[in-house]
Structure formats: C-alpha cells, structure tokens
Amino acid sequence: MTATHPHARRRSGSRACVPDKATARPLVPGWTGTAPTHAPLPACSTDGTSSAGWHRSTRSLRRLILLLCLPLAGLGANPAWAQSDIVGEWEHRQHEDRNERGAGPDIGEYEGLPINGAARYHAERWSPSLWTVPEHQCIPHPADYGPNFSSVRIWKDVNPLTQEVVAYHTNIAWNNPVRTIWMDGRPHPPANALHTWEGFSTGRWDGDRLVVTTTHMKPAYLRRNGLPRSETAVLTEYFIRTGDFLTWVSVIVDPVYLTEPIIRSRDFHLNPGYQVELYPCSIDVEVPRPAGEVPSYVDGNPDIRQYAEEYALPWEAVQGGAATMYPEFIATMGQVAPAQEGGE
Amino acid sequence: MIGSRWFFGSVLALAMPLAAQAQVIGVPYDDGQRLPPQAPVLPPPPLPVLEGSPYVIYPVRGGTFMISGPSANVLVQVGLDGVLVVDTGPAGDAAGLLREIRRLSPRPIRYILNTNADADHVGGNVGLSGIGQDIGSGNERPDGVQGYGATPTLAHEQVMFRLLEEGASEGLPTLTYFVAQKDIFFNGEPVSLIYAPGHTGGDSLVMLRRSDVIAAGDIYTPDRYPELALDKGGSIAAYLASLNHLIALTIPEFNQQGGTFVVPGHGRLSDEGDIQDYRDMVTFIHDRVKAMVDRGMSLEQVQAARPSQDYDVRYSREAGDRFVAQIYTSLTQPPLADEATLEVPE
Structure with missing residues (x-):
C-alpha cells in the first residue's frame, strides 16, 4: 500500500464531489470503504471536476459550494498515517497447516521444518504425558506459536498528550496470554532480564506493515510433538491488514x-462481535507418579515411526530438516522407500 | 382450585425470602466486580548501567534487586533496617559490587547470606562485611564505629567447614545452621535459609517470604549445566531433590509465570516456568544416563552415546560431557559418609 500524504489528502478533500470508489485512495490502506460524507455531493469526473451541470453553474454558486465544502476539506486534512490500525477482535480463519491446529501434529511428524539433529533427538524422546506434570499444565502457547489457531483481540495504549501509540497488546483465546508490543522505541532489556512465554516485543511501522521483534522468550516448543525452541530464539512478525483481513506472518530464528528460519503465516478476519473468552486454568494432579518423575522415553519413543508408516511416507521425509522444506526434495521422495518397507 | 392456588402461593411465599437470601449471600461473590485473569505483574526494567560497570541491576520486587555481573548473581534486599546481601561475588569485585549496592541504599549492610562456599559466592564476604554493622549493636555506639567485628554472615555449617579446610581465615560465616532451615526477620519480612544440597553438601536457598523472591545459588543456573562438585558433597540425587524442592516453593501467578521470582546463581532472573524447564533437562539427562548405567555401560560408552546432545547445543559439548560424567560417577560411586539426603516434598 502506498502512504497517503496529508497534503494530497487535503487537495482531494477540497473537491466538491464524491470520488468514484474504483479510483479513490482509501483512508486506511486496504480498507475498501470510503469516507462518510455529511452532505450529498455529485459524482466526480475522471479529472476530478464535477460532472455535468455543476461546472456550468454560476460563479456565485461555485463560491457557495466551495464555502460549504471547506469544513469537509478540514475534516479530510486530519493527520494521515502510513500504517493500518490493527486494533480489533480478529477471528482465526483456521484454514492453514492443519497439523498445528486442533489435536496437533503426530508424534514424529517433522517434515518441512528446518530442525537440526538435536531437536529431532529431543522430540524422539518426548512424551505427551509431560503435559500432565503440574508445572506444565497451564503453560500458554508462546508468542511464536499462539497465532497458529487462536483468535485474538488487539488493542492499543495511546498517550493522551501526544496521541502516539505507546503499545499494542494481544490476547489470544487459548489460555489468555497477553502480549505487549512496545511502540515507544524502548530498547530490549539485557540478557539476564526475566524471560516470559510471550517475550519482550518492540514494533515499528514499515509502510503499512507492523514489524515486531521479540526476544526474551522462555524455552518452549516449535511444534506440539516435542520439537524444542530455545530461549535464544528471535521472533520477527509482520502484521499486514487488508481491509477486514489480517495476515500475521511469523519468522522464527x-x-x-534450527538451521534455517521457520516462516508461518496465518489469516484472521475482523469480527467485532467476537469475544475472547476466559480461559481459567487450574493445576490438578490427575496422574499419580513418584515424586520428581518427569515423563520421557529415555531410549526414544517406540512408536516414533507410526506416523510415517500410517501415511506410507518416506522416513527421510518425516525426519524433517531444511532440505524437506524445498520443492526439490519432492524429486528425491520417489527414490526412498516408504517407512513400512523398512526404508530408514 | 383453591387448594392449588394456596399451594403455589405458599411455595412462592417460601421461595421469595430464600431467593432474597441467596441474592444477599451472592452479592460479595458474584457482584460483577471480579477481574478476569490478568497478565502477571512482571519486574520493572533494569536500572541504567553505570559507565564502565560490568554490573546490571534488575529490580525484582519491592526492595529486592538482582545484581548481575561477570560472576555469580547477587540478591540485595534494602529497607529501613538496612541492607541484606545474598552472596558477595569474587573477592576482587567487592568494591564494584559495593558501588552498585550503594545505588540502592546508603544504609548499613546488616546481613550477608551465602548460598554455598564457592569463591564466586563468598569471595566478597571480607570486603562487604568490613563496612557493615551488626543490627543488634547499631544503636549502641557512636556513628562510625563498626560492629562486633563485622556484619553477621549466615550459611550452612558445611560452608564454614569447607572454607576452613581451604585455609580461609577471614570472611567465614559467623552464624551457621545444620538443620533443615534457619529463619531471621529483616526489613519487615521473614527470611529463610533452606538447606538444599546437590551442587555441594552445603547449599542453601534463601527465601524472602513477603517479597516472594528466592535466591537459588548454584542449585539453579539456567545459563549452564549444573556443576556437581562430588568431592564437596554434591550428588545428582540431592541436586534433583533440591530442584524439585525449589519448584515446590515457587508459585506462579498466572500462565505459569510471574508469582515467585528466583535469582539463580548464574543466568537470568526466573520464575517457575524457567525452573521447570531446567528441572526437566536435568531429569531427562539423569534418566538416560541411569538407564545406561543399569545396562552396565562404561562411562566411555555412555559419553559416546551423548545422552545430553539435545542440550549440548544450548550450552556446550564439553560441558555436556562433564555433566554426564558427574551424573555417572554420582550414580555409581558409593555415597560419602556424610552425603546429604533430602526428601522430595509432596
């Protein structure tokens, strides 16, 4: 989207006619509506002058209309922003990457992810029973995973003296984690500051995209099947509004x-009637186990190949790694045997 | 008909007071004023770093601060009673550390607490205790006169024994304990030293109960593998028990974060969400090594299998090999005669 210059807006706003929708520059980039008018005005011609009849009116009538329109011109001269506003209730479209939604991925499902051997080793020994450990039960999705399927409310803090946006906040539905995206230019804290699930985020506008950088995230997961993500990761996000749609792109380094970044995009639809529901979480011991026990498979999950076998996928493919992200890998898949044929 | 009307009328008459009563009872609990879960209250940003200083001061909560520098972390509690310092860094950094403490309070250093006997935790005892005062004598003498020798220094008795074994003649603990816990009250809150061995045989957690802040010493060091000083009474069993004890002491506020804050011996300011990740790591590696030990594998075979490889990328291969060797030795060597045992709290 191209930024609307204030003076350009002022010039266009002084026209005593209604711009054609197809050629009008939207007040908010991506917004398809037009500014409300306070009085009926004739349609514009292509050169911006008024249509038949009006340009042949008397000079006094033109002056009258000009006087009438001046207040409208003033309204149109409000400061124009280069960015969209992302505030609102946004409902997840739930149409991308099924394996990150709902029940989540299978054990051993790593294809298309640029993981290294250490991540794979960890995930092969990870047990879903870990979620039953009291300290794991109320962990919210971290900043780099939350957008995968949860709807979100976004609101902002505005300095009333300067009208500058100090911060945006997001609140996703699942477990209600609240993020703060600082817009006031503050630096990221030193290394030993507290890390949180949502991290420390700062934002800046790049044209009409809000670019957010997040550090200081607690160690968490890349995927809900044991693939780990470390506390040294840096998350870069792009919030792109297109009318009533919001595209939220996450880049995890x-x-x-990881040997290469993971890039995900998720789409949301503006739904002013959507309410983020409370998601209270209480910690309960439901699985009695010896004190200090933390579930894992010390020798690896014996069912680690089940996913590849069930879908007759090559073992090399489901093992993941950067190579499996690229189309060229497809050409090699015919050369490797499906897992149930012993193709390790 | 009349009977039916009488019956429903009676029911209504009985029900109305009950309904009113229920409403009255319900008011304090369901008046619409309850707040939804809030984002946890997190610490404020760090103080500006002094020019040339290697230290960063992280406010934790209330009058508690974590001073983080090139060596072990220091927890400082300040208030009207004066200053309490948990661990004192290396000997050579005492002056720099004192300069940072003075940014927080001009009052006397009344207590020094040591979480273990390592040089990077007790080295500054001499430098800091020399400028402090015993709180019991603070009002009894003219200004400028020091206390009965020095600031009281509290630690587990194993800390004193070890320092004496190493030939130390100053900076020794002056108040030691040998039971499960030693308590004092300072700056308006209870302060407990809680015996939590594992790194050595003399580790303590220091819990500030009203501030809800714990100094964990080297029982929790998120920027590195644990160091099991087996020759100083450390063991993997005690270490895991102490880590789980630390988790039992911490209570998150919301979303498994906030609430009790923990100042680690080294590394970042933490809460239970971080400690649980660290505990998981130590448990996983312990369980893998133990399974190999149970199969009769030698240390060389265990190290070759690299049971810590998923965490070596976080820390280092060399440190991972060392940690695996320490676990292996701790599991296979006969326990020391006075090796600490600790029950994991329910």
Whole structure:
C-alpha cells in the first residue's frame, strides 16, 4: 500500500464531489470503504471536476459550494498515517497447516521444518504425558506459536498528550496470554532480564506493515510433538491488514535448534462481535507418579515411526530438516522407500 | 382450585425470602466486580548501567534487586533496617559490587547470606562485611564505629567447614545452621535459609517470604549445566531433590509465570516456568544416563552415546560431557559418609 500524504489528502478533500470508489485512495490502506460524507455531493469526473451541470453553474454558486465544502476539506486534512490500525477482535480463519491446529501434529511428524539433529533427538524422546506434570499444565502457547489457531483481540495504549501509540497488546483465546508490543522505541532489556512465554516485543511501522521483534522468550516448543525452541530464539512478525483481513506472518530464528528460519503465516478476519473468552486454568494432579518423575522415553519413543508408516511416507521425509522444506526434495521422495518397507 | 392456588402461593411465599437470601449471600461473590485473569505483574526494567560497570541491576520486587555481573548473581534486599546481601561475588569485585549496592541504599549492610562456599559466592564476604554493622549493636555506639567485628554472615555449617579446610581465615560465616532451615526477620519480612544440597553438601536457598523472591545459588543456573562438585558433597540425587524442592516453593501467578521470582546463581532472573524447564533437562539427562548405567555401560560408552546432545547445543559439548560424567560417577560411586539426603516434598 502506498502512504497517503496529508497534503494530497487535503487537495482531494477540497473537491466538491464524491470520488468514484474504483479510483479513490482509501483512508486506511486496504480498507475498501470510503469516507462518510455529511452532505450529498455529485459524482466526480475522471479529472476530478464535477460532472455535468455543476461546472456550468454560476460563479456565485461555485463560491457557495466551495464555502460549504471547506469544513469537509478540514475534516479530510486530519493527520494521515502510513500504517493500518490493527486494533480489533480478529477471528482465526483456521484454514492453514492443519497439523498445528486442533489435536496437533503426530508424534514424529517433522517434515518441512528446518530442525537440526538435536531437536529431532529431543522430540524422539518426548512424551505427551509431560503435559500432565503440574508445572506444565497451564503453560500458554508462546508468542511464536499462539497465532497458529487462536483468535485474538488487539488493542492499543495511546498517550493522551501526544496521541502516539505507546503499545499494542494481544490476547489470544487459548489460555489468555497477553502480549505487549512496545511502540515507544524502548530498547530490549539485557540478557539476564526475566524471560516470559510471550517475550519482550518492540514494533515499528514499515509502510503499512507492523514489524515486531521479540526476544526474551522462555524455552518452549516449535511444534506440539516435542520439537524444542530455545530461549535464544528471535521472533520477527509482520502484521499486514487488508481491509477486514489480517495476515500475521511469523519468522522464527533459533540458532540452537534450527538451521534455517521457520516462516508461518496465518489469516484472521475482523469480527467485532467476537469475544475472547476466559480461559481459567487450574493445576490438578490427575496422574499419580513418584515424586520428581518427569515423563520421557529415555531410549526414544517406540512408536516414533507410526506416523510415517500410517501415511506410507518416506522416513527421510518425516525426519524433517531444511532440505524437506524445498520443492526439490519432492524429486528425491520417489527414490526412498516408504517407512513400512523398512526404508530408514 | 383453591387448594392449588394456596399451594403455589405458599411455595412462592417460601421461595421469595430464600431467593432474597441467596441474592444477599451472592452479592460479595458474584457482584460483577471480579477481574478476569490478568497478565502477571512482571519486574520493572533494569536500572541504567553505570559507565564502565560490568554490573546490571534488575529490580525484582519491592526492595529486592538482582545484581548481575561477570560472576555469580547477587540478591540485595534494602529497607529501613538496612541492607541484606545474598552472596558477595569474587573477592576482587567487592568494591564494584559495593558501588552498585550503594545505588540502592546508603544504609548499613546488616546481613550477608551465602548460598554455598564457592569463591564466586563468598569471595566478597571480607570486603562487604568490613563496612557493615551488626543490627543488634547499631544503636549502641557512636556513628562510625563498626560492629562486633563485622556484619553477621549466615550459611550452612558445611560452608564454614569447607572454607576452613581451604585455609580461609577471614570472611567465614559467623552464624551457621545444620538443620533443615534457619529463619531471621529483616526489613519487615521473614527470611529463610533452606538447606538444599546437590551442587555441594552445603547449599542453601534463601527465601524472602513477603517479597516472594528466592535466591537459588548454584542449585539453579539456567545459563549452564549444573556443576556437581562430588568431592564437596554434591550428588545428582540431592541436586534433583533440591530442584524439585525449589519448584515446590515457587508459585506462579498466572500462565505459569510471574508469582515467585528466583535469582539463580548464574543466568537470568526466573520464575517457575524457567525452573521447570531446567528441572526437566536435568531429569531427562539423569534418566538416560541411569538407564545406561543399569545396562552396565562404561562411562566411555555412555559419553559416546551423548545422552545430553539435545542440550549440548544450548550450552556446550564439553560441558555436556562433564555433566554426564558427574551424573555417572554420582550414580555409581558409593555415597560419602556424610552425603546429604533430602526428601522430595509432596
């Protein structure tokens, strides 16, 4: 989207006619509506002058109309922003990457992810029973995973003296984690500051995209099947509003467990009637186990190949790694045997 | 008909007071004023770093601060009673550490608490205790006169024994304990030293109950593998028990974060969400090594299998090999005669 210059807006706003929708510059980039008018005005011609009849009116009538329109011109001269506003209730479209939604991925499902051997080793020994450990039960999705399927409310803090946006906040539905995206230019804290699930985020506008950088995230997961993400990861996000749609792009760089960035995009639809529901979480011991026990498979999950076998996928493919992200890998898949044929 | 009307009328008459009563009872609990879960209250940003200083001061909560520098972390509690310092860094950094403490309070250093006997935790005892005062004598003498020798220094008795074994003649603990816990009250809150061995045989957690802040010493060091000083009474069993004890002491506020804050011996300011990740890591590696030990594998075979490889990328391969060797030795060597045992709290 191209930014609307205030002076350009002022010039266009002084026209005593209604711009054609197809050629009008939207007040908010991506917004398909037009500004409300306070009085009926004739349609514009293509050169911006008024249509038949009006340009042949008397000079006094033109002056009268000009006087009438001046207040409208003033309204149109409000400060124009280069960015969209992302505030609102946004409902997840739930149409991308099924394996990150609902019940989640299968055990051993890593294809298309640029993980390294250490991440794979960890995930092969991970047990879903870990979620039953009291300290794991109320962990919210971290900042780099939350947008995968949860709807979100976004609101902002505005300095009333300057009208500058100090911060945006997001609140996703699942477990209600609240993020703060600082817009006031503050630096990220030193290394030993507290890390949180949502991290420390700062934002800046790049044209009409809000670019957010997040550090200081607690160690968490890349996927809900044991693939780890370290506390050194840096998350870069792009919030792109197109009318009533919001595209939320996440780029995860983790020098510990990834060899290349993971890039995900998720789409949301503006739904002013949507309410983020409370998601209270209480910690309950439902599985009695010896004190200090933390479930895992010390020798690896014996069912780690089940996913590949069930879908007759090559073992090399489901093992993941950067190579499996690229189309060229498809050409090699015919050369490797499906897992149930012993193709390790 | 009349009977039916009488019956329903009676029911209504009985029900109305009950309904009113229920409403009255319900008011305090369901008046619409309850707040939904809130984002946890997190610490404020760090103080500006002094020019040339290697230290960063992280406010934790209330009058508690974590001073983080090139060596072990220091927890400082300040208030009207004066200053309490948990661990004192290396000997050579005492002056720099004192300069940072003075940014927080001009009052006397009344207590020093040591979480273990390592040089990077007790080295500054001499430098800091020399400028402090015993709180019991603070009002009894003219200004400028020091206390009865030095600031009281509290630690587990194993800390004193070890320092004496190493030939130390100053900076020794002056108040030691040998039971499960030692309590004092300072700056308006209870302060407990809780015996939590594992790194050595003399580790303590220091819990500030009203501030809800715990100094964990080297029982929790999120920027590195644990160091099991087996020759100083450390063991993997005690270490895991102490880590789980630390988790039992911490209570998150919301979303498994906030609430009790923990100042680690080294590394970032933490809460239970971080400690649980660290505990999981130590448990996983312990369980893998133990399974190999149970199969009769040698240390060389265990190290070759690299049971810590998923965490070596976080820390280092060399540190992972060392940690695996320490676990292996701790599991296979006969326990020391006075090796600490600790029950994991329910």
